[in-house]
Amino acid sequence: MDTKDILTIMLRSGSGKAGVALLLGIVIISVTVVFLFPMDFGSKRWNNPAAWADNPKSVPPFWVGLFMGNNSIAHKVFEVSPQETQANLVQNYSFHYEYNSGKSPTFTTLSFTDVTFHNRPPLLELNVVRPDGREIVLYQQVLRGARPGESSPYKRFEETPLRVFLTSETETLISLVSFLEAEFDVKTNPEALSGLVEQVVFGQPSHQGNLEFVPLNGQYDFQILSYMNHPSDSVGSLKLVLGGNSFGFMGTDSAGRDLALGLLFGFPIALIIGLTTSVFATVIGSTLGIISGFKGNKTDIIIQRFSDIWSNVPLLPILIFLIFILGQKLWIVVIIMILFGWPGLTIVVRSMVLQIRTGQLVESTKALGASNSRIMFRHILFQIAPFVLAQMIFFTPAAILAEAGLSFLGLGDPSIPTWGQILESGFRTGAVYLGYWWWIMPPGVLIVITAMAFVLIALALEPAINPKLRVEK
Amino acid sequence: MSKVAIHISEPLLEVRDLKVNYKTPDGVLTAVDAVSLSVAPGESLGIVGESGAGKSSMALALMRVLPNNATMEATAMELESLDILKTPENTFRRTVRWQKISMVFQAALESLNPVIKIGDQVTEPLIVHQGTPKNMAKAEVLRLFELVSLPAETFNRYPHELSGGLKQRVLIAMSLVLRPRLLILDEPTSALDVTIQAQIMDQLKDLKKHLNLSIIFVTHDIALASDICDQLAVMYAGRIVETGPTTSILNSPQHPYTQMLLASMPLIKENIEPQFIPGDPPSFLHPPKGCRFHPRCPYVFEKCTSDEPSLINIPKHGQVKCWLFETKQ
Amino acid sequence: MSLGVTLVGRALSLFGVLIVVLLMLVVTLGATGFSDRILGAIVNEEMRGIREGLAQTIRNPDELEQVLNTQREEREKLYGLDKKWHQRLPDMLWRLMVLDLGEARTLRSFDGSPKVTTIVLERLPYTMVLITSASIITAVAGLAIGVKLATKVGSKFDRIVSYMSAISYALPAWWTGILFILIFAFQLRILPAGGIHSTPPPEQGLLRLIDLIYHAILPIITLVLVSLGAWIYTVRTMVLNTSQEFFVTVARAKGLPERTVTLKYILRVAAPPIVTNLVLGLAASLGGAILTETVFNWPGMGRLYYDAILAADEAVIVALTFIFALLYVTARFVLEVLYLILDPRIRYS
Ligand SMILES: Nc1ncnc2c1ncn2[C@@H]1O[C@H](COP(=O)(O)OP(=O)(O)OP(=O)(O)O)[C@@H](O)[C@H]1O
Numbered sequence A: 001m002d003t004k005d006i007l008t009i010m011l012r013s014g015s016g017k018a019g020v021a022l023l024l025g026i027v028i029i030s031v032t033v034v035f036l037f038p039m040d041f042g043s044k045r046w047n048n049p050a051a052w053a054d055n056p057k058s059v060p061p062f063w064v065g066l067f068m069g070n071n072s073i074a075h076k077v078f079e080v081s082p083q084e085t086q087a088n089l090v091q092n093y094s095f096h097y098e099y100n101s102g103k104s105p106t107f108t109t110l111s112f113t114d115v116t117f118h119n120r121p122p123l124l125e126l127n128v129v130r131p132d133g134r135e136i137v138l139y140q141q142v143l144r145g146a147r148p149g150e151s152s153p154y155k156r157f158e159e160t161p162l163r164v165f166l167t168s169e170t171e172t173l174i175s176l177v178s179f180l181e182a183e184f185d186v187k188t189n190p191e192a193l194s195g196l197v198e199q200v201v202f203g204q205p206s207h208q209g210n211l212e213f214v215p216l217n218g219q220y221d222f223q224i225l226s227y228m229n230h231p232s233d234s235v236g237s238l239k240l241v242l243g244g245n246s247f248g249f250m251g252t253d254s255a256g257r258d259l260a261l262g263l264l265f266g267f268p269i270a271l272i273i274g275l276t277t278s279v280f281a282t283v284i285g286s287t288l289g290i291i292s293g294f295k296g297n298k299t300d301i302i303i304q305r306f307s308d309i310w311s312n313v314p315l316l317p318i319l320i321f322l323i324f325i326l327g328q329k330l331w332i333v334v335i336i337m338i339l340f341g342w343p344g345l346t347i348v349v350r351s352m353v354l355q356i357r358t359g360q361l362v363e364s365t366k367a368l369g370a371s372n373s374r375i376m377f378r379h380i381l382f383q384i385a386p387f388v389l390a391q392m393i394f395f396t397p398a399a400i401l402a403e404a405g406l407s408f409l410g411l412g413d414p415s416i417p418t419w420g421q422i423l424e425s426g427f428r429t430g431a432v433y434l435g436y437w438w439w440i441m442p443p444g445v446l447i448v449i450t451a452m453a454f455v456l457i458a459l460a461l462e463p464a465i466n467p468k469l470r471v472e473k
Numbered sequence B: 001m002s003k004v005a006i007h008i009s010e011p012l013l014e015v016r017d018l019k020v021n022y023k024t025p026d027g028v029l030t031a032v033d034a035v036s037l038s039v040a041p042g043e044s045l046g047i048v049g050e051s052g053a054g055k056s057s058m059a060l061a062l063m064r065v066l067p068n069n070a071t072m073e074a075t076a077m078e079l080e081s082l083d084i085l086k087t088p089e090n091t092f093r094r095t096v097r098w099q100k101i102s103m104v105f106q107a108a109l110e111s112l113n114p115v116i117k118i119g120d121q122v123t124e125p126l127i128v129h130q131g132t133p134k135n136m137a138k139a140e141v142l143r144l145f146e147l148v149s150l151p152a153e154t155f156n157r158y159p160h161e162l163s164g165g166l167k168q169r170v171l172i173a174m175s176l177v178l179r180p181r182l183l184i185l186d187e188p189t190s191a192l193d194v195t196i197q198a199q200i201m202d203q204l205k206d207l208k209k210h211l212n213l214s215i216i217f218v219t220h221d222i223a224l225a226s227d228i229c230d231q232l233a234v235m236y237a238g239r240i241v242e243t244g245p246t247t248s249i250l251n252s253p254q255h256p257y258t259q260m261l262l263a264s265m266p267l268i269k270e271n272i273e274p275q276f277i278p279g280d281p282p283s284f285l286h287p288p289k290g291c292r293f294h295p296r297c298p299y300v301f302e303k304c305t306s307d308e309p310s311l312i313n314i315p316k317h318g319q320v321k322c323w324l325f326e327t328k329q
Numbered sequence C: 001m002s003l004g005v006t007l008v009g010r011a012l013s014l015f016g017v018l019i020v021v022l023l024m025l026v027v028t029l030g031a032t033g034f035s036d037r038i039l040g041a042i043v044n045e046e047m048r049g050i051r052e053g054l055a056q057t058i059r060n061p062d063e064l065e066q067v068l069n070t071q072r073e074e075r076e077k078l079y080g081l082d083k084k085w086h087q088r089l090p091d092m093l094w095r096l097m098v099l100d101l102g103e104a105r106t107l108r109s110f111d112g113s114p115k116v117t118t119i120v121l122e123r124l125p126y127t128m129v130l131i132t133s134a135s136i137i138t139a140v141a142g143l144a145i146g147v148k149l150a151t152k153v154g155s156k157f158d159r160i161v162s163y164m165s166a167i168s169y170a171l172p173a174w175w176t177g178i179l180f181i182l183i184f185a186f187q188l189r190i191l192p193a194g195g196i197h198s199t200p201p202p203e204q205g206l207l208r209l210i211d212l213i214y215h216a217i218l219p220i221i222t223l224v225l226v227s228l229g230a231w232i233y234t235v236r237t238m239v240l241n242t243s244q245e246f247f248v249t250v251a252r253a254k255g256l257p258e259r260t261v262t263l264k265y266i267l268r269v270a271a272p273p274i275v276t277n278l279v280l281g282l283a284a285s286l287g288g289a290i291l292t293e294t295v296f297n298w299p300g301m302g303r304l305y306y307d308a309i310l311a312a313d314e315a316v317i318v319a320l321t322f323i324f325a326l327l328y329v330t331a332r333f334v335l336e337v338l339y340l341i342l343d344p345r346i347r348y349s
């Protein structure tokens, strides 16, 4: 049976077609991700809370918002990066926000980066003009001046932006108290307003003198002003975020991480884990099997004894122990899985080699004078190749599932996000009990689909290896 | 002709137009086509043909134990005037299999259950069909073991502990436990070396004489068949191409294929080089048109390539399936 | 006689497995300095108790320190901390082997004991209940369905089940469990999401048992589901392989009833390879149990693993790893004895 026959048999079956199609899709996504994502995505982005600070936490995907009607509030980000030189000492940026929902935004943040000043620090201000023409100053702050020993020009917030969480900012609360009193004759205090910032800004009291608010839909004009004192003072990018209750293609987790990105990154990682493990384990396993079956005698006995013992070590407990002790590194996981993955194959391949060895093919080649090692690797490999290939394909999902299980126990590599880890953080933080299905379902589904792709192909390969199972149509 | 065949007119087994089809991934192949045969009580019929001629398929069809992907049909199949073609499966199993017809299968080495002791497998038909108590069944089987020269301790052995020759004897003993009327032997000796083959053939001849068995002896070895058979039927590509008494077929083969088959036999006495039959056996999936033997036949003429000959009676000989004999009739 | 030899051979090989696991444990612990830390922690813990005790009687602080120092040295000697880790190896091996597993750092047994042996062993019955009931259900259902399937190769039913077994092979136990919790505990609200007893647990014995079973349903179904598919497929393949053996045709020709043919000539012959596959699947089902217990907060050894990882309690992790290996090796030996009984070809060769 040659490779072409195997391919034909495999592709003849429905499961073979489905498996190959799935695998192709997974490979395409993985390659794309490898090109588009930075290598240090895990440590620099995924596990860096600052990178996700402006996202809403634990919200479903945006397309869920489409079904929520008036209860949906979209996530909104306004961002500008001003040019280097500004003629004016006052910089002014405005954003128009079309507010059209029964819910107010879930939170509001304002961020500045890269502030440079020469003598006195700039004053930053955010105000909004509402559809009813009323104006609120939401934030007004002079940045801290020069520190002792510091010399001009002073630079601030180069790496980490100044991030103002208006939802609980005292300045804002005080400003809103006076706004309510002046405009609606509502007397209150900052403590009473905490948690109500967005409702006040984007609504009006349901009736006079009350602390219940109804949304006020329409156009909101936000204005960010920075008052500078020196012509070469500058403020870098500005960002205003109005939090929504849905986000991105796959929603977010409790840290606001965009699950779509984590899930995408999981594709190449799963493939690498599965394929590296299975390729190395099968190569080691079949090589040792061939050597064992071909050399016989002492070599055979030693290899077989060793494989027998080695194959009986239960993998998951050992993985847990070793990773716990040696540290949570993906490459260690892969190496351990390779180390414990080969012996089963060695035992089977050896018995196949013994069968073939007594067959005529090798005998006749020997008669023709081929060297020992060539007989070994050309003829025997040729005959066991289909079987070994099937084993490799079958072993791939096993490795993916083992890594996922380990990650689920909290032993994943923190610098490389995998589907198992996404699920684990969901499980650990109670996403299951809170019903955050967008956090729990997709990683599991992706693990299952990826494993399925390989299982389906292996299933389709089986009749090629075991003709007894060939089914007449 | 033996005396028995003359004074019992009623044949033991009568088969008309037996056909066996196999479904394969590449299409349907007809392994046995329009085969008719009859066996008289106490008579033995040899079925001879090269590998793949459809001999085993025919034998399995007679026991109705073809593999799942096979179907069979016939216009008649009678055993002692009992229609064994249409008998319901359950009745056939209970009344015919092993009791009336038993068989020694070609794959002797694979015919025994590897995890059950020999004794249990051989006594099993006695216990299942006749309700014989275990110890009596054992006594009976040990008697049979002696008949086929098997040591008694074989009874408590497992199959993997026996040599091929011993297994073959076990199978012969097993085929006889219910004293069947008809015994089908499918290549009973082809897996064995020559000395053991001779021993077993001698025993079979003895058994035939003692038990007044009818035998269908299936083999590719025409010499072996002629050693034990009264009648011969030569099969080629699923069809019987020549039948007749052993002596006349050996002495004056009529069908070109039979002639070549005989010529290919090594005859030690006469010092003639055996002649190999040129060409390959035909494909069952795409059989040649007309006479199936025509691509290899030295006498082929035009008619042979378009029309298939039917069996033609040759007086004092038998039947031959060849256009050469049409005019002679 | 040779049956005995074979058995002893298997036992030795499996004992070898235990030794390998043990060595792996102690060498890793020793070489990474973990064992020094574990033992150091034990000594510190004991010293604290001694200091409290002595502080009552010895008033002079200098004298107290001196006494304490000699005490500490004695203890360090006792635990072998004065020696290099590889010099301690035989002792460590021995202690693990006799289940002298030390004390946990933070985890406690149900009644508050810090002894690792107590903590781990009191969880054992819970794990056994899950694994054995799930295995029995899987084995029986898999045999019934697999044999049925083998008679219908190529049928629609066969194809559907083949696909389902592929899916079940690809289904991780823990995710299936989570899915079930989402569906049955939170959507349909018919089964509990985890634990072994309702709060408060029923007092009366029978009600308590029923409550336990009620809590075990989801974990058991999960375990069954994730292994059933592969198992059905194995049985089907083995039965199919055997049913095409020639001796099955011979059995039919002998006029044996179909039931006898199936039982004696197919199932009986397919039993050894089926048991082999059971053996091969054992490690996987053990792993499945570890994860399933975690998901369902089932207080067995698997859940203890999770808790120990969260609490970074290495003594418990070491103990669990060893006991899981022990459990595996024992189950494996039982199955191999079964195999030897089933297959005369091995038995006598
Ligand atoms: N189960 C099967 N499925 C498909 N084709 C089969 C099957 N069994 C036999 N055949 C085909 O039927 C034809 C006849 O086979 P059969 O075994 O009856 O021949 P034979 O004469 O007994 O040959 P041999 O001397 O080798 O035993 C062959 O071409 C064979 O390939």
Ligand code: SF4
Pocket (backbone or CB within 6 Å): B255, B256, B257, B291, B292, B293, B294, B295, B297, B298, B299, B300, B301, B304, B309, B321, B322, B323, B324
């Ligand atoms: S019919 Fe023609 S081809 Fe066939 S055997 Fe006779 S002569 Fe040859």
Ligand SMILES: [Mg+2]
Pocket (backbone or CB within 6 Å): B055, B056, B057, B106, B186
């Ligand atoms: Mg045959």
